[in-house]
Amino acid sequence: MAPNRLEELNRLREEKSMELHDPKGNDGEIEIRIGMGSSGIASGARDILRVLNDTLKDRGITKALIRQTGSLGLDYAEPTVEVRMHGMPDTIYGRVTPEVAQQIVDRHILGRELVCGHVFDRPAPDMVKEPNHAL
Amino acid sequence: MPYKNFCLVCSGNQCESGKSDEIYRELKRLVMDRRVSQEVQIVKTGCFGFCSKGPIVKVLPDETFYVEVDAEGARAIMDEHILGGKEVQRLMLKGEEHKKPSRFYQKQVRIALRNCGVINPGEISEYIGRDGYAALSMALFEMTPLEVIEELKKSGLRGRGGAGFPTWQKWKFTHDVKDKTDEVFIVCNADEGDPGAYMDRSILEGDPQSILEAMAIAGYACGSRMGYIYIRAEYPLAIERLYTAMDQAREHGLLGKNILDSGFDFDIEIRLGAGAFVCGEETALIASIEGERGMPRPRPPFPATRGLWGKPTVINNVETLASIPKIILRGGDWFAKIGTEKSKGTKVFALTGKISNSGLVEVPMGTTLREIIFDIGGGIPGGKAFKAVQTGGPSGGVITAEHLDTPIDYENLVALGSMMGSGGMIVMDEDDCIVDVTKFYLDFSVDESCGKCAPCRIGGRKMYNILDKITKGQGTLEDIQHLKALAVPMQKASLCGLGQAAPNPVLSTLRYFEAEYLAHIEDKRCPAGVCKALVTYTINPDLCIGCTVCSRKCPNNCITGKRKKPHVIDQECCIKCGICYEGCKFGAVEIA
Numbered sequence: 001m002a003p004n005r006l007e008e009l010n011r012l013r014e015e016k017s018m019e020l021h022d023p024k025g026n027d028g029e030i031e032i033r034i035g036m037g038s039s040g041i042a043s044g045a046r047d048i049l050r051v052l053n054d055t056l057k058d059r060g061i062t063k064a065l066i067r068q069t070g071s072l073g074l075d076y077a078e079p080t081v082e083v084r085m086h087g088m089p090d091t092i093y094g095r096v097t098p099e100v101a102q103q104i105v106d107r108h109i110l111g112r113e114l115v116c117g118h119v120f121d122r123p124a125p126d127m128v129k130e131p132n133h134a135l
Numbered sequence: 136m137p138y139k140n141f142c143l144v145c146s147g148n149q150c151e152s153g154k155s156d157e158i159y160r161e162l163k164r165l166v167m168d169r170r171v172s173q174e175v176q177i178v179k180t181g182c183f184g185f186c187s188k189g190p191i192v193k194v195l196p197d198e199t200f201y202v203e204v205d206a207e208g209a210r211a212i213m214d215e216h217i218l219g220g221k222e223v224q225r226l227m228l229k230g231e232e233h234k235k236p237s238r239f240y241q242k243q244v245r246i247a248l249r250n251c252g253v254i255n256p257g258e259i260s261e262y263i264g265r266d267g268y269a270a271l272s273m274a275l276f277e278m279t280p281l282e283v284i285e286e287l288k289k290s291g292l293r294g295r296g297g298a299g300f301p302t303w304q305k306w307k308f309t310h311d312v313k314d315k316t317d318e319v320f321i322v323c324n325a326d327e328g329d330p331g332a333y334m335d336r337s338i339l340e341g342d343p344q345s346i347l348e349a350m351a352i353a354g355y356a357c358g359s360r361m362g363y364i365y366i367r368a369e370y371p372l373a374i375e376r377l378y379t380a381m382d383q384a385r386e387h388g389l390l391g392k393n394i395l396d397s398g399f400d401f402d403i404e405i406r407l408g409a410g411a412f413v414c415g416e417e418t419a420l421i422a423s424i425e426g427e428r429g430m431p432r433p434r435p436p437f438p439a440t441r442g443l444w445g446k447p448t449v450i451n452n453v454e455t456l457a458s459i460p461k462i463i464l465r466g467g468d469w470f471a472k473i474g475t476e477k478s479k480g481t482k483v484f485a486l487t488g489k490i491s492n493s494g495l496v497e498v499p500m501g502t503t504l505r506e507i508i509f510d511i512g513g514g515i516p517g518g519k520a521f522k523a524v525q526t527g528g529p530s531g532g533v534i535t536a537e538h539l540d541t542p543i544d545y546e547n548l549v550a551l552g553s554m555m556g557s558g559g560m561i562v563m564d565e566d567d568c569i570v571d572v573t574k575f576y577l578d579f580s581v582d583e584s585c586g587k588c589a590p591c592r593i594g595g596r597k598m599y600n601i602l603d604k605i606t607k608g609q610g611t612l613e614d615i616q617h618l619k620a621l622a623v624p625m626q627k628a629s630l631c632g633l634g635q636a637a638p639n640p641v642l643s644t645l646r647y648f649e650a651e652y653l654a655h656i657e658d659k660r661c662p663a664g665v666c667k668a669l670v671t672y673t674i675n676p677d678l679c680i681g682c683t684v685c686s687r688k689c690p691n692n693c694i695t696g697k698r699k700k701p702h703v704i705d706q707e708c709c710i711k712c713g714i715c716y717e718g719c720k721f722g723a724v725e726i727a
Contacts, residue, residue: 005388005395006272009263016264020254035252037340038333038372067261070341072252073495077181080252087137089195094181112137119143119180121193124243124497126253128265131465 021129030064030109033082037071044097045079051101052081059105077120083108094120138176140217141195146179154205155190161206162192165213175217182492182513188228201226242506244473245497246481247295247334247457251341256376259383262344268389270460271348274355275397278463280310283356287459289467291479296324296415296452297530297556297632299478299545302459306356308439309447313358320448321353321362323456324420328367328412329528330579332559334483334495335453339366339373342457343380347390347403349456352463354401357449362403365420367410377405412529412583416631417442417450419585430585431631452557454483474500478544482555488525488562491516501542504534508562519564523647527556529576529583530636532643533569552643554636568665569648570655573640574602580637591634594625598641606666610656618645664726667711671727674715676701678723685715685724 032052036045049066056064072080077094081104084090093104095118103115144159159179166172183191188202192212199222201212211223245251254261262268274283287303294300313319323346327335339346350362366374381403384390392400406424413419414429421443423429442448458480462470471479478500484507487493491513498507504524508514515521523533532553534541541547545555563572581595598621601614622638629635645652654660661669674685674694679701686694686702691710696702701723704715716724 006276006397009268009272009387009389009395012260013263013266013269016260017266020261020264033252037251037337038370039337041372067255068257069254070251070256071337071495073248073337073497074492075494076492077494082252089141113176114141114143114178117146117179119178121180121183121241124241124245124248127245127249127461128253 029086030061031067031084032064033067033069033084035071035074035078035080036068039071039075040078040080043078047098048079048081048096048101051098052105055102055105059110061105061109064109073123074120080120085109088112090122092120092122093118138174140175140197142175142177142212142217143180143193143195144177145183145189145191145193146181157206158190158192158204158209161209162213165210169213169218171218175213184492184511184513186513187509192226197222200228202228242502242511243497244481244499246461246470247338247454247483248495248497249342249461250345251337251495254342256341256343257379259344259380259387259389262342263387266464267344267460268348270463271351271355271389272395274352274463275395275399280356280358283352283463284310286463286467287356290462290470291467291474291477292455292458292462292470293478293545294452295454295458295482295555295558297527297554299555302451302455305439305449305451306353308437309357309359309449312440312447316446318361318444318446319357319359320443320446321350321357321359322417322420322424322443322448322450323350323362323364323366323453324415324417324450325364325366325370325373325453326408326411326415326420327370327453327557328410328415328583329530329557329559330576331487331525331561332485332528332557334485334558336370336373337495338453338457338483339370340376343373343377344384345457345460346377346453347380347384349451349459350403351390351394351401352459353449353451353456355399357447359449360400360402362401363424363443364403364405365408365414365424366405367414368407369410374405374407381405411585412579413585413631413633416633419631420450421448428585430587431633433630454558475542475544477546482543482558484558484560486512486560486562488560489515489519489564489567490562498543500544503540503542505539507543507560508539512562515562515564519566522563522565522567523569525553525561525563525572525576525640526559527554527636527639528559529580530554530632530639531556532639533563533647535647552639552646554639566663566665568606568661568663569644569651570602570606570661571663571665573644574599574606576640577602577637580633584633584637588628588630588634590625590628591630591637594621594629595634595637597621598625598638602641605652605655606661607668608655608659608666610652612656614656615645615649615652660727670711671706672704672709672711672713672716673725673727674702674704675723675725678721680721680723682721684718684720688714688718690714 079096081093081096162177166175190204192201192204208226215223284306292302408414411429414423416431419429419431438448474480481497481499483497496511523535577599581599584591586592625638626635681699693705693708
């Protein structure tokens, strides 16, 4: 019989894995990831975080989860913001200024269009979510 | 009405020249013309990093990737793909159409960086949700310590901190002596010091749990109950996140006594370093943890048998550790399939210097420099010519344009006179002076030398003085002989890696750029126009229109001339700051 703590860990893993990799099953839920590594913070990620929070509140969007992550490695394009939501492709925005952060809320989340000029490509397939992509 | 399709057109600087703007306008015109502007959005994006095949168009949500798109290709994408629903095969990468999934064009494979930018580093449950601690549970409940080491052996993982020593051997040495001693230690070397390398910081900031998990696995395999993370104090964010991570791991029973009720105890403490480069050397690091002055000692005995407080100690670099949970989970054979024959897996490089897309990239070993610099890095900004790339920091050397197609692995880099080091890649263009760059690295090594052994302490300083002389235009031909004569004994007689490797930048640049040294010595000329003592700024009277911008900008007021008449620089008082050169819109200021 496996010890209890291990079972607990495995249960938590399964639960979190669903939440992290398949947020789209939950319609209406919006996930925003903001890169808060040293390079992101140095390029102004804290301001962007504040602007995103304020704008979301101002526009009455409550179903958004802001996740502060480490750096994606796109240091030339910091600060970076990734938006994942139902009905839109997962999108990474780079060189985000406070104005662009507002546009992300107004155009991407509310208007369902991409913010021109700030879309960046994901640097590599996610090998945890898509193990077959990465070899 | 939301858009159904998105058409992304790259607008990196290289692609601009490759007419991506034209494609963007053509697609914009097409959506109007075909009356689908409400359904298809045309978007300009950042560089996709495949600039040799630009312009690039990507169609979402299908994730179809088109290369070398021209106006006619844009029409085909619109009519055949977006309206017709059928991919335009002839614009996709040749031979790759159906074999691999849609993002095959990407050269990066992220193993060590797998969670960076994806999870919240301050939330252990997110790490767990991405297979976190699955490797540790597997090791604890399904594998013996020897099986763990065997898996690492199969993977072929080598130390990512510099020398590239096989990780499994370090673990095995310690495993074999653990029964003869009462205590064994695991140390994570997070004393990242190479100029321009910051992958360890990024991993610790973005995915600290992976290091804790790997250290616990190492503890299990090598019979240790205690680990230390040696990290420099100038990484405050990484330290803060490590402390948070450790607290959360303890709460979840993943660190501390009786991990996951398996009976295995392992705990970790953090030791802060004062940011001395030499403390990245393992024996100096051990001395520093013990509270001594950070100085190396002769090896053997190696730390694997006699390390921290005289006990067997395994020391692994951050990036090495970050790959380990994935290797245990997916098996050593999986990892060994990636990379070259002698260098397995992936390596993170920090691309900096004269490069468009600076940042961290993780590529399989064996990827060529050209792919990293031009396909992923987007090439040199401003259309300047590539000169060389410096790898391995102050212990490495330069790699020139003729070797751009060498597959990168430990052996090939050494054969070229450089080394892997921790993976910093500083790209230089035609505006960088090789002698000046070499002087910078030597200055760094001299500064960081601990002073214990004479070859490093005295030899480094002597070499620096010679380089300084050369950049000031006072060099002689014998100086080159002196440099070479100093380098070899320094390499052979220095106590630790710092001194042994400090002459590498000099030898490497002498090997590939001797002509540039000679220009400094014989012609008293700095071809790149960097060495101030060898540069003179003059104003070409034929080009100068007398706009007075330079004379107003000159900080030393040494440019004179009447309005609308050619100006003149007073060479006596010119401080060679270059402001007039950068400020002149007519290219009238010339460097000689």
